[in-house]
Amino acid sequence: MENKTANYLHIHPADNVLVALTDLPVGTIIRHAGKEILLKDRIAAKHKFTIDDLATESEIKMYGVLVGRASKPISQGSLISVDNIYHAASDFKLSGRQTQWVKPNVDQFSGQTFMGYHRADGSVGTANYWLIIPLVFCENRNVQVLREALNDQLGFSKPRGYTAEVTKLVKMYKAGQTVSELLAADLDVSADESVTERLFPNIDGIKFLTHDLGCGGTRADSNALCGLLAGYITHPNVAGATVLSLGCQHAQASILLKEIEKRDANFQKPLVVLEQQEIGTEKKLLQEALKRTFAGLVEANNCKREPAPLSRLCIGLECGGSDGFSGISANPTLGVLSDMVVSLGGSVILAEFPELCGVEQELSNRCQNEQTALKFMELMTSYNARAKAVGSGFHANPSPGNIKDGLITDAIKSAGAAKKAGTSPVVAVLDYPEKVTTSGLNLLCTPGSDVESTTAEVAAGANIVLFTTGLGTPTGNPVAPVIKVSSNTKLSEKMPDIIDVNCGTIIDGTETITQAAERLLDFVITVASGYQQPKAVRLGQDDFIPWKRDVSL
Structure with missing residues (x-):
């Protein structure tokens, strides 16, 4: 500054x-x-x-x-x-490499570890989940039936939702109270903590990833879905998975298995794949799914947290509900943290390509070689062209909330959003739904849409997601902890139920960006070790939206 x-x-x-x-x-x-x-x-x-x-x-x-x-x-x-x-942004072209950078001082973090779940492929999870996934939307109902059957009995349900509040309203209504009295009622009630004890203490939960894809769209969409699901199944935070297939859909189990092999040639996790049209009745399918899932959970429960170097962190960088302070407080804090993680041998992922409009030249120059730079520029150009073909373009990216709080052009929003990437060289450019294979800063082509982008970053291997917001966005992910970072203190005080870390201290003048980044990395290590749950995990924000490769900004 x-x-x-x-x-x-x-x-x-x-x-x-x-x-x-x-x-x-x-x-x-x-x-x-x-x-x-x-x-x-x-x-x-x-x-x-x-x-x-x-x-x-x-x-x-x-x-x-x-x-x-x-x-x-x-x-x-x-x-x-x-x-x-x-909106206006500068043109960009292939230019010289500018990969020299000044590494931050990470002495206080050198040699530190986090307590993670070690996988056979060398990756380390920050959590330990079992997945139940439909290959096609026709199986969504069966997935929901399995959710109802498993979660309560195995102790994975949340302590309470809002059933106690509804019960209180019902009692008031039966007692003859008026609508006005109901609206004026205080619904605060004591939390019901009487939940079933967890049968498998080393498993953080079972996650159910329903979606509306798998058939009826293009083959490219179904193939991308298989790649995305393979990214979740091979994810370090996942112990194993149960996959339900109807049988006749575009997203075939054989395609999924090939995508898994592409990501992990020596895949060793327990994997259950069941095809309803082959098995027969719904009852037979679900009973087989229950038996084999339970057997997989027994195996997955044997994995315990052990020390892991910080080089095994893969951090997804995300922003949503951004404001005019995001680019000068929270996002630069993530940028310094990104450089720190890269210096420690870890990986970071910058996505949301519509929100990199105007900074293409800087990022392409930071690519380690011309081939990588050309791939980034081609993806940016083709993405924007697809948007223009349907009467839009990157210029239409800012939301009404962005504009109201100072981000009035896409280029303003993008210039601030790019600060999350710090200053390290770009080691790889990935197209959706590719997976990170190289330590350092990776660029991943995704929409700017919060949930689609976060879903893709986790499929690419992010075992923690840092999510900056200036307006407040209650977004999470089923398998990777999502840490919410506010750009201003007012938001942190107004929405403490979703904000984990406040970077408004930078605007207030009580903390530098580097100090905030060090504080945030300490919190990341605590979350990665399972010592503390971020708010999105506590609230059960299991948002999961696969990206169809159409225009989504």
């Missing part, structure tokens, strides 16, 4: 806008770089205002890159908004 005062931030020397760190009234005088800037508009915190007068079509720069152009003349000290600027 180039220049920070109590009420504004100049992110990069080349920028011609300033970011308001607090609400600034009309008429406020901002003194910056020898200039007195009289604010012509009220500038809400997170939003930006101009340093100089700008003519129509003038470039708007943030983070040192082009993020928009003026759609009309803008006077000095004015708010930039969708009313006076539009």
Whole structure:
């Protein structure tokens, strides 16, 4: 950060806008770089205002890159908004390699370990789950039946949902209370902790990954689904799996098995694959599934946590419900943490390609070789072209919430989102649903959509996901712990039930980005060891949405 005062931030020397760190009234005088800037508009915190007068079509720069152009003349000290600027980003081309970087000091983490589940392929899990998966949506109901049969009896159900609150409303209604009285009622009740003791203490749970794919779409979609599911089955956080197939669908079990072999040629986990049309009745299918799943759980329970080096961490980097502070607090914190993990020999995954629009040149230059750079540029170009073909484009990525809180063009959003990747070289570019095979910074082609992207990062091997948010997003994953990192303190205080770590301390001026990254990595190690559950795990946020390779921003 180039220049920070109590009420504004100049992110990069080349920028011609300033970011308001607090609400600034009309008429406020901002003194910056020898200039007195009289604010012509009220500038809400997170939003930006101009340093100089700008003519129509003038470039708007943030983070040192082009993020928009003026759609009309803008006077000095004015708010930039969708009313006076539009999305613009620089072109990119194959250029020279810029892979030199300064590694952060990781002395305090060198030699540290986490307690993980060691797998035969050398990977290490931060959790130990059994999966039950349908190969096609026709089997979703059978998966739900297995959920109802297994979870309560094996002790994997949550202590309580909101049944106690409903019971209280029913009693009030039967007692003759009015609608007004019902609406005014205090529904806080004591938690019912009377749950079945876990039969398999070394298993964190059974996860049921239902979806609406597998048939009726293109063969490419069903093949990608098999690759995604294979990524979950071979995932280090997964002990084994039960797969239900109807039999006639596009997503054949044989395709799934080939995808598993591609990811782990010596696959040794217990795997149950059952085909309903071959077995016969639903009852026979489900009884066989119960018996063989139970036998697999007995085997999976033999795996226990043991020390593992931090090099076995694979961190997924994600953002959702972003705001104008995300790119200057939470995302740069992930960037420093990313560099630390890479320096320790671990892997990180940066995804969400629609949110890398405008920073393609920097990222392609950071690729270790030209082949990798060309693959990244081709994926970005073809993705944006597909979006334009249906009347959209990367420019349509910002949501109403993003815009309301200061991310008014896709390039502004992207420039801040890319800060999650730190400064290390790009070792590989992966197309969905490929898997990470190289330590270091990996780029993975996914949508910007939170759940689709998180689902893909975990399939690629992320055993922890760090998820930054400025507005609050209750997203999780069935098998990988998702740690929520807030960009501002107000959000952390308003939604403490979903936020794990607050990086608003950087905006408040009580902590540096490096200090926040070190604090976050300490928390990651605690979660990876199973000593603490992030909020998304406690809430049972098992969000799972496979990406159909159509246009999703």
